[in-house]
Amino acid sequence: MRKPAIIVVLIAAAASAAWLGIIRPAGDDPVAVADVDGVPITVDRYRTEYAQYLLETGLEDTPMRRRDFLERLISVDLLVREQNDNGVASSPEYEFSRDRVIRKLLIEGYLARAVYDSIAVREQDLRQLFLRTKTTLKASHLYAPTLDAAATLHERLQRGERFEDLAREHFEDPALAENGGSLGYFGFDEMDPAFEEAAYALEVGEISPPVRTAQGYSVIRLDDRLVKPVISETEFAERKANLSRYVVVRRRQLAKKATYDALLEEIAPRIDEPVLAALFERLVGTTIDRREQVTNIEMNDVLVELDGRTLTVGEFFDEAVFASAEQRTMVRTPEILDAFLEGIMIRLAILRRARGSGIEEAPEFKRALEDELRDWTYERAWEALADNLEIPEDSLRSHFTTNRAEFRLPEQVFVREILLESREEAIAVRGTVTPDNFSDTARRRSVRPRADERGGALGFVARDQLGVLADRVFSAESGDILGPIEVGGRYVVLYVGERKPEREAEYADAKDAIRRQLEFVWLRKAVRDHARELRGRYPVTIFDETLGSLQLRQEQAS
Numbered sequence: 001m002r003k004p005a006i007i008v009v010l011i012a013a014a015a016s017a018a019w020l021g022i023i024r025p026a027g028d029d030p031v032a033v034a035d036v037d038g039v040p041i042t043v044d045r046y047r048t049e050y051a052q053y054l055l056e057t058g059l060e061d062t063p064m065r066r067r068d069f070l071e072r073l074i075s076v077d078l079l080v081r082e083q084n085d086n087g088v089a090s091s092p093e094y095e096f097s098r099d100r101v102i103r104k105l106l107i108e109g110y111l112a113r114a115v116y117d118s119i120a121v122r123e124q125d126l127r128q129l130f131l132r133t134k135t136t137l138k139a140s141h142l143y144a145p146t147l148d149a150a151a152t153l154h155e156r157l158q159r160g161e162r163f164e165d166l167a168r169e170h171f172e173d174p175a176l177a178e179n180g181g182s183l184g185y186f187g188f189d190e191m192d193p194a195f196e197e198a199a200y201a202l203e204v205g206e207i208s209p210p211v212r213t214a215q216g217y218s219v220i221r222l223d224d225r226l227v228k229p230v231i232s233e234t235e236f237a238e239r240k241a242n243l244s245r246y247v248v249v250r251r252r253q254l255a256k257k258a259t260y261d262a263l264l265e266e267i268a269p270r271i272d273e274p275v276l277a278a279l280f281e282r283l284v285g286t287t288i289d290r291r292e293q294v295t296n297i298e299m300n301d302v303l304v305e306l307d308g309r310t311l312t313v314g315e316f317f318d319e320a321v322f323a324s325a326e327q328r329t330m331v332r333t334p335e336i337l338d339a340f341l342e343g344i345m346i347r348l349a350i351l352r353r354a355r356g357s358g359i360e361e362a363p364e365f366k367r368a369l370e371d372e373l374r375d376w377t378y379e380r381a382w383e384a385l386a387d388n389l390e391i392p393e394d395s396l397r398s399h400f401t402t403n404r405a406e407f408r409l410p411e412q413v414f415v416r417e418i419l420l421e422s423r424e425e426a427i428a429v430r431g432t433v434t435p436d437n438f439s440d441t442a443r444r445r446s447v448r449p450r451a452d453e454r455g456g457a458l459g460f461v462a463r464d465q466l467g468v469l470a471d472r473v474f475s476a477e478s479g480d481i482l483g484p485i486e487v488g489g490r491y492v493v494l495y496v497g498e499r500k501p502e503r504e505a506e507y508a509d510a511k512d513a514i515r516r517q518l519e520f521v522w523l524r525k526a527v528r529d530h531a532r533e534l535r536g537r538y539p540v541t542i543f544d545e546t547l548g549s550l551q552l553r554q555e556q557a558s
Contacts, residue, residue: 033547034070036077037538043550045371046073051552066547074540075531079381080374081538088377100322101372103351105365110354115255119248126243130236131227132200133188133243138224139199140181142166143216145335150210150217157207163221172423172486182223189246193253195220212261216335263349264342267307271341275301279313280337304341307349319344332421332489385526389519396514400507407510412460413473414497419448419490426484426491435479438495447490460500469494 032040050069054061088094140163144150153166164180171177183191191199192213202208202222210217275297282297299314311319320328323343331337359365400407416438420426425445433441442456463470469492472482476496483493505513 031543031546033543033550034074035539035541035543036074037081037540039077039081041070041073041077043546046070046547047550047552049073054552061552063548066550070542070547074542075527076374076378078531078534078538078540079527080377082534083377083381088380093380094373094376096321097376098369098373101369101376102360103322103347105368105372106354106359107347107350109359109362109365110350110357111252111256111259113357113359114353115259116252119251119255121244121247121251125247126240127236129188129243129247130239133239134228135200136185136187136226137199137222138185138226139183139202140167140179140221140223141183141195141218142170142181143218144170144210145216145333146338147210147212147217150219154207154210154219157219163207185224185226193250194257197254212257216339260346263346267345267349269304269306269345271304272302275303275313276337276341277334279303279316280334283331283337304345306345307352311345311348316341316344319348322347330489382523382527385530386519386523389523389526391515391518391522395518396511397507399514399518400510404504407505407513409500409503409505409509410462410464411474411502412462412500413478414460414499415458415466415473416442416456416495416497417448417451417458418442418446418456418493419451420445420484420493421447421490423484423486423491426493430481430484430493433481433493433495435481435495438481456495460498 031043033043033046034041046069050061050066053059053069059065142150142153142157142163144153153170156166157163167179167181168177171181176182189196192215194211195213195218198208198211198218199220199222202220204222204225206222208218208220210219278297297313299312299317301313302310303313303316304311320340323340327340327343331340354360418426418429418433418438418441420429429441429445439455439457443452446452446456448456461473463474466473468487469485472485473494473496476482478497478499480496481493482496484491485494
């Protein structure tokens with residue numbers, strides 16, 4: 001479901017902003033621009049969210065636009081008030097969301113106070129960054145999932161082994177194995193921040209010690225450096241403001257990483273490796289959020305001792321739910337599980353220190369929490385309206401008739417897939433699979449959910465549904481078998497079947513797309529209509545004089 005634009009604005013202007021100085025300290029401008037059943041929409045809240053809205057949209061401030069935006073905030077508060085009266089705050093979903101938001105704000109607050117506040121930007125920093133934007137590097141790297149493995153690679157290089165030989169030995173990706181781990185030429189802000197910092201600090205031919213990146217560890221060799229010869233002082237002056245903002249963002253990223261590394265060393269975790277190995281064995285074939293499927297392991301077993309406390313297997317699962325869905329489904333190797341556990345340990349250490357510093361008592365924290373929970377509650381109200389939304393059939397057909405030329409079906413090809421965890425498995429399957437036995441093999445071997453029911457069939461797919469596989473699939477002939485191909489750390493073998501050319505869509509083919517096109521417009525209308533109904537239940541007062549005389553930040557600073 002597409003979220004309303006107002007939600008994006010509210011979220012962008014709320015919690016993080018409180019710690020980074022966008023929102024004023026509590027106590028400023030308590031005057032209200034409106035009142036919804038006794039609850040004010042303060043000048044401070046309105047100013048922050050309206051200014052962010054103008055920034056996001058590029059629109060100019062006008063009296064009519066001010067009033068229209070205030071009406072949106074009133075609609076938000078009316079729907080939130082109704083949800084609260086219906087008991088949403090006592091639901092398990094609300095409690096979980098509240099816990100998640102508190103954790104996020106505590107971590108943001110701790111980093112803002114302990115790390116970000118000390119970051120300063122000098123003229124020299126901006127000039128160095130400007131030079132970097134004019135510099136292109138060529139580098140090669142050796143990847144390792146752990147520091148120990150990366151250190152071993154670095155030691156072997158120091159003993160005289162060739163970079164290219166180690167690349168052939170360690171890379172599963174055929175291209176990287178054959179080209180000596182070469183990444184080719186890259187420029188400013190095209191690589192992982194830590195990788196980029198290390199690469200730009202090297203001399204041509206120099207090899208770095210292991211560098212920790214978001215994916216693991218890299219040993220980097222700088223192969224070439226190209227610098228644009230003419231650097232204009234005028235161009236530097238024009239880009240100075242943007243460069244300054246970039247330096248702050250990049251230094252926050254690097255400072256956060258350094259803080260995490262230092263915390264991990266400080267808490268000195270002692271992991272029970274047999275328990276961790278048993279946990280990984282139970283997780284194979286499932287995901288971390290499927291706790292009920294992890295059997296034959298004691299939830300009270302101590303997984304790690306750290307920071308003066310223990311973390312049991314059960315507590316590991318309790319903490320894991322606060323990671324993103326993507327992170328929870330990525331734990332497919334022992335190394336990734338190690339990194340996932342490391343993230344939990346760092347998070348627990350920061351939360352402990354943040355709570356000890358009194359951040360939760362700060363007015364900014366309380367206001368940011370209130371803002372985030374209001375946004376969450378409004379999303380639930382929006383989703384409730386969406387669940388009950390019915391777009392009349394005649395409206396769908398009318399839109400199709402009026403805009404029929406827009407609705408075309410792209411070229412499609414029928415694809416079956418066998419998804420496997422390792423390259424070795426994929427090579428073995430590729431050696432035995434044929435067009436005739438592909439579906440049976442997919443039922444037996446593929447780890448894709450429901451592959452056993454569908455024989456690995458992905459159905460007819462368009463180019464834009466296949467991502468990095470698109471070119472290979474659409475250049476293949478019907479009946480071809482492709483692979484193995486690495487995708488996200490796993491391997492696929494594909495069968496390419498029948499093709500359908502691009503063609504004009506019939507109404508039945510286009511109906512879902514038409515519904516998606518009209519859904520947002522109809523939902524906006526449903527929200528407005530429902531908010532209008534709620535005004536009969538909850539009194540609303542607008543203070544026009546306050547709204548008209550309100551000054552935005554830029555006006556106050558001038």
